[in-house]
Amino acid sequence: MRLVVDLNRCQGFAQCVFLAPDIFALHGEEALLFSPRFDEAQRDRVQKAAAACPVQAILVDYSDEPTQGVQSHVG
């Protein structure tokens, strides 16, 4: 399960940091750092953090399917 934060949108409200401190952290006054991966145990917190973001900058993907690798035949 993975996530990404659109840091153009992020304005450092830090709601995510309060709700999921193991995933999100502030670096200095307002620069956000985040872990791009999370597991089932953190799902609930990530969900809350994404919902609470005032600018809706957190994109979460709860699936965990890897992409198929190199395919050698011609399409």
Next chain:
Amino acid sequence: MSADTDVEVLRRQGRIVVVGASLAGLRAAETLREQGFTGSLTMIGDEPYEPYDRPPLSKQALLGRARPEDTALPRRRDIDAEWRLGVAAESLDRAAKQVRLANGDTVPYDRLLITTGTRARPWFHPEEAALDGVFGLRTRDDSARLRRKLTGGVARVLVIGAGFTGSEVASACRELGLEVTVAERGPAPLVGALGGVIGAVADRLQRKHGVDLRCGVSVTALEGDDVGRLRRAHLSDGSAIDVEVAVVSLGAMRNTEWLAGSGVAAGPRGIACDAGCRVFDVNGIVTDDIYAAGDVARSPHPLFDYQFLALEHWGNAVEQAEVAAHNMICAGPDRRPHLWLPMFWSSQFGVNIKSVGVPSLGDHLVVAQGTLTEERFVAVYGYRGRVIAAVAFDGARWLGFYEQQIAAGAPFPPEYRTVDRRTETLDPIDPAFPDPHLPTHGATVTLTGHSPSERRVTFVPAHA
């Protein structure tokens, strides 16, 4: 299939090929499916990895707060694509409408989207670049290798180039407790992108955090020992530094070489396309079946004098990809222009730097909020009497306002009162950009001529 006829057939059973499997490619693919494209979709990428996020690679990945291999981008939806990863596109045959891959395969298309992005500019001397200890930083593998090196007992790191990536690397090194020297050819860090006035703030910031910052010098040679390990770097001022690690951060090069001879208007400055992401051929004629998006695309922006802008910005890649995907499967009147306002961010030395608009166009600057001495401020850039850009140091929440000002063509200098203003006057000063005729390595926004014939930029290597 022609432009406007058969769009319905294209949407149902066309073949769309995306060359470049990174952020822009992925978001375009998702948008195509979202908008009802049910034909075949092929994603071609030269790296063996599925699309991943790059910004963390020079920040939290170096600090060990995220593993480079964990940065695979989240998906908005299933895109049901055929992935051809780990094999680069080698050439484009427009007449036959097919892409040839490095392994000899050919992939036919009805519509092609090019999102091949950029790569790190390599060290100019190939033998020196091959020394053990010389790094570039662009890919997941680069980041993992550099992290291993930085945590393996290194005394001093040399960062070559104080643009955004170089400054972020220097910041991470200091945070890891490593001694770091930064060599920058310009008069200050970030000077190409933000100008000398803000560059002076970045300069102070680096020194305050213990960086051995040397501006106005270039690295002339990297010296190895007899087993090929980096030992010493020589600078243009005659000095030398003993280092085991050098991180080359001299900006990016656009991945357009594979298009040589294809007849599309592609070169070192990117691929020229119209505001709807349709690629021009070398005659300046729109191709209509070939599109470009992301770092590799350069297109005219009405807010900025219709200059062709090539933007190495995360948000631009997303937005432009969505516009390109939409337009690829639409008839003419339904197409949309890409009018995204340039926006980027960096985090270094604990400061959140954000920018909106095109600062490097600015002819004047005022500090509208905070003060430069506190490293918490918003600087507003003017261009011919209107607001053209704003840069915030730890002031992200103010930027939305300036985004509106830029979009509305608001007058400069601003006449309104602003909150948190620390000086009584708003006298505009020169933002102190270096002479644009001299190449710099720090700019993340590159302004080029109005037409391919005006492209007169030549790169002068750093040792000049």
